[in-house]
Amino acid sequence: MSNLKIQAIEANNRTRIKDIAKKANVSIGTVDRVIHNRGEVSKATREKILKIIEELDYQPNILASALATKKTITFDIIFPASQSEEGYWNKPMTGVRKAFQEIRQYGISISTHQFQQSDPESFKQQTRVILQGNPDGVVLAPFFSRESKEFIQNLKDRNIPYVFIDSNIKECEKLSYIGQDSFQSGKLAAKLMNFSIPVDSTILVLHFARAMDNQNHLIQREKGFYEYFEQTDPEKHKKLITLEIENPSDLSFDRKMLLFFEANPNIRGIFVTNSQVYWIARFLEKYGLRDIRLIGHDLIAENLDFLKKEVVDFLLCQRPEEQGYNAVITLFEHVIMKKPVKTENYTSIDIVTKENVDYYKEFN
Amino acid sequence: MSNLKIQAIEANNRTRIKDIAKKANVSIGTVDRVIHNRGEVSKATREKILKIIEELDYQPNILASALATKKTITFDIIFPASQSEEGYWNKPMTGVRKAFQEIRQYGISISTHQFQQSDPESFKQQTRVILQGNPDGVVLAPFFSRESKEFIQNLKDRNIPYVFIDSNIKECEKLSYIGQDSFQSGKLAAKLMNFSIPVDSTILVLHFARAMDNQNHLIQREKGFYEYFEQTDPEKHKKLITLEIENPSDLSFDRKMLLFFEANPNIRGIFVTNSQVYWIARFLEKYGLRDIRLIGHDLIAENLDFLKKEVVDFLLCQRPEEQGYNAVITLFEHVIMKKPVKTENYTSIDIVTKENVDYYKEFN
DNA sequence: CTGAAAGCGCTTACAG
DNA sequence: CTGAAAGCGCTTACAG
Numbered sequence: 141m142s143n144l145k146i147q148a149i150e151a152n153n154r155t156r157i158k159d160i161a162k163k164a165n166v167s168i169g170t171v172d173r174v175i176h177n178r179g180e181v182s183k184a185t186r187e188k189i190l191k192i193i194e195e196l197d198y199q200p201n202i203l204a205s206a207l208a209t210k211k212t213i214t215f216d217i218i219f220p221a222s223q224s225e226e227g228y229w230n231k232p233m234t235g236v237r238k239a240f241q242e243i244r245q246y247g248i249s250i251s252t253h254q255f256q257q258s259d260p261e262s263f264k265q266q267t268r269v270i271l272q273g274n275p276d277g278v279v280l281a282p283f284f285s286r287e288s289k290e291f292i293q294n295l296k297d298r299n300i301p302y303v304f305i306d307s308n309i310k311e312c313e314k315l316s317y318i319g320q321d322s323f324q325s326g327k328l329a330a331k332l333m334n335f336s337i338p339v340d341s342t343i344l345v346l347h348f349a350r351a352m353d354n355q356n357h358l359i360q361r362e363k364g365f366y367e368y369f370e371q372t373d374p375e376k377h378k379k380l381i382t383l384e385i386e387n388p389s390d391l392s393f394d395r396k397m398l399l400f401f402e403a404n405p406n407i408r409g410i411f412v413t414n415s416q417v418y419w420i421a422r423f424l425e426k427y428g429l430r431d432i433r434l435i436g437h438d439l440i441a442e443n444l445d446f447l448k449k450e451v452v453d454f455l456l457c458q459r460p461e462e463q464g465y466n467a468v469i470t471l472f473e474h475v476i477m478k479k480p481v482k483t484e485n486y487t488s489i490d491i492v493t494k495e496n497v498d499y500y501k502e503f504n
Numbered sequence: 505m506s507n508l509k510i511q512a513i514e515a516n517n518r519t520r521i522k523d524i525a526k527k528a529n530v531s532i533g534t535v536d537r538v539i540h541n542r543g544e545v546s547k548a549t550r551e552k553i554l555k556i557i558e559e560l561d562y563q564p565n566i567l568a569s570a571l572a573t574k575k576t577i578t579f580d581i582i583f584p585a586s587q588s589e590e591g592y593w594n595k596p597m598t599g600v601r602k603a604f605q606e607i608r609q610y611g612i613s614i615s616t617h618q619f620q621q622s623d624p625e626s627f628k629q630q631t632r633v634i635l636q637g638n639p640d641g642v643v644l645a646p647f648f649s650r651e652s653k654e655f656i657q658n659l660k661d662r663n664i665p666y667v668f669i670d671s672n673i674k675e676c677e678k679l680s681y682i683g684q685d686s687f688q689s690g691k692l693a694a695k696l697m698n699f700s701i702p703v704d705s706t707i708l709v710l711h712f713a714r715a716m717d718n719q720n721h722l723i724q725r726e727k728g729f730y731e732y733f734e735q736t737d738p739e740k741h742k743k744l745i746t747l748e749i750e751n752p753s754d755l756s757f758d759r760k761m762l763l764f765f766e767a768n769p770n771i772r773g774i775f776v777t778n779s780q781v782y783w784i785a786r787f788l789e790k791y792g793l794r795d796i797r798l799i800g801h802d803l804i805a806e807n808l809d810f811l812k813k814e815v816v817d818f819l820l821c822q823r824p825e826e827q828g829y830n831a832v833i834t835l836f837e838h839v840i841m842k843k844p845v846k847t848e849n850y851t852s853i854d855i856v857t858k859e860n861v862d863y864y865k866e867f868n
Numbered sequence: 869c870t871g872a873a874a875g876c877g878c879t880t881a882c883a884g
Numbered sequence: 885c886t887g888a889a890a891g892c893g894c895t896t897a898c899a900g
């Protein structure tokens with residue numbers, strides 16, 4: 141019997157405001173006033189009550205509170221519109237929806253807003269709509285730095301907490317940033333690449349130029365990628381070339397790429413800094429270019445097929461659903477639960493291959 | 505303005521039992537009786553009420569329900585005792601604790617029980633304790649098949665739902681299995697290995713024999729590993745050897761290993777099927793054996809150091825905290841929320857390296 | 869078989 | 885500045 145262990149995790153501090161009121165010789169109304177800083181309480185009783193709350197380690201019963209309160213809390217979410225049915229930005233939205241299902245009982249309502257990644261004005265319009273309502277919290281993807289800064293200045297003035305998702309604007313204060321460490325993700329890609337290709341081969345780094353402002357993400361990934369090779373391959377056995385692609389749907393794309401491969405016959409690996417790796421996969425497949433390791437980002441439908449066919453070898457992923465979920469939950473914990481929240485919340489950098497992809501597709 | 509999108513996720517079906525009662529011309533007590541199948545209602549009114557519930561799409565307010573009910577729900581958790589402070593089995597427990605924090609408001613209490621992995625009798629003792637109480641749900645790691653089957657037969661007889669965690673007993677019915685797909689995890693390890701070492705090298709598969717019954721996990725990993733090479737390397741360029749290790753803390757361990765390496769000088773990769781890869785890392789480090797790729801499992805403290813030093817190249821991980829969390833939440837959703845739950849819940853197979861480990865260490 | 873009433877812990881006017 | 889009362893939606897004896 142010596143090493144049996146039974147343990148109840150249950151903690152039984154069920155102090156009620158009634159208990160506090162009794163101990164302080166006041167009514168529960170008064171206790172409630174000090175708990176919520178609603179004023180109208182004499183300093184003496186206020187302090188007495190505060191002390192008792194401390195002593196008894198009072199934790200409000202959130203269920204009862206949510207039930208009694210009539211006020212409904214509103215969160216506004218503003219994301220880029222998804223490029224397609226299966227596009228990337230549907231995924232954070234899935235997480236938002238899940239979070240909503242969990243917390244709606246607390247009288248929370250959520251409005252979602254979308255803007256065009258190519259059009260700062262569409263972002264501005266939405267932020268105006270948001271500010272007309274009087275939200276209790278906001279989640280935004282700050283793609284457009286200038287417009288975002290303007291927006292959050294307004295939020296700050298009105299004391300509305302906001303959370304950044306996906307990309308960060310470091311110098312702004314915010315309740316929390318939810319996203320990925322892009323620099324590390326670049327380093328990780330480099331390691332996988334380095335492991336997978338022979339010495340003395342050439343690596344192509346592909347950067348899709350997109351009509352968006354805040355490209356910091358992609359630049360960080362590239363930096364991390366280069367840094368890895370600087371550290372591990374000081375003799376430059378592996379040669380790195382960066383190529384910028386304007387528009388892969390352009391007719392000249394194939395020709396330019398073929399030309400490039402002729403000029404650099406030793407390419408054994410390609411790293412694409414964003415989710416558009418499927419363009420490259422298509423190209424490699426079309427021209428029967430084998431024996432080239434291909435690493436890209438994000439588990440979107442277009443990429444999935446190529447991953448399964450092993451044209452794409454690795455996808456680095458960032459749990460977008462979890463990010464959406466966490467963003468909402470962070471607001472909830474701050475606004476409703478009054479709990480401290482983490483100011484930075486990095487999702488893991490997942491390495492996804494044909495072999496483990498099935499366990500990343502679903503989000504619970 | 506054409507492509508603006510605003511959408512409220514809020515769904516406003518706030519039907520109360522009061523509304524149902526009114527519509528059915530009965531009291532709320534009667535409605536409650538049919539909702540909870542507490543009998544004592546005439547068939548006619550019962551059916552009338554059921555129909556109205558259907559029509560109005562009534563969803564009970566769980567908050568109010570939890571507040572009003574006095575009954576406390578008990579879940580029992582039974583895990584192997586952790587080998588150390590930082591041992592593996594602390595991690596699922598962390599997840600259990602987090603789940604508890606989230607659901608305790610609903611009047612749930614949790615008791616945790618531990619057994620010795622080497623001692624079926626300690627498991628049996630705990631299950632007896634559990635059965636003496638009258639839990640509303642159980643989470644168990646069914647390491648000992650025979651004893652587990654006996655236990656769950658008892659649970660079944662008393663209609664107590666139970667969830668398997670970590671390892672599965674396929675032929676048993678259960679509310680849910682939470683764990684990893686070990687076979688796929690083995691395949692994944694093989695792919696990483698295959699990518700990382702030259703052709704015509706030897707791979708060592710290490711299997712730590714442990715004094716436990718249900719080793720199915722480890723066997724599946726090994727099978728997956730072999731299967732990958734059978735499929736991708738039919739010409740057997742890479743040679744695989746399996747070695748079973750009895751006790752790595754034994755004095756003869758070093759000698760035997762050295763002997764083995766002398767006999768097989770071409771070993772370029774080692775795959776360890778469980779979390780004890782740190783023994784091998786220590787060995788490789790001690791004897792300055794470089795240029796050998798080492799792949800193991802689980803982010804335990806002993807392995808972390810070697811991962812950071814890149815003696816271990818890849819750790820395959822299975823989100824043990826999440827498993828503990830999910831196990832409890834699954835019971836909760838079934839017992840309290842009366843929601844359908846997934847009968848199989850596979851956690852992702854994460855590839856962890858020096859570069860991304862920081863984002864797997866924390867569990868939120 | 870059915871209804872009326874008290875209560876869960878908190879919030880919110882309202883009266884003083 | 886403070887208290888008493890009604891109410892949130894549900895549950896639980898109790899009376900009939």
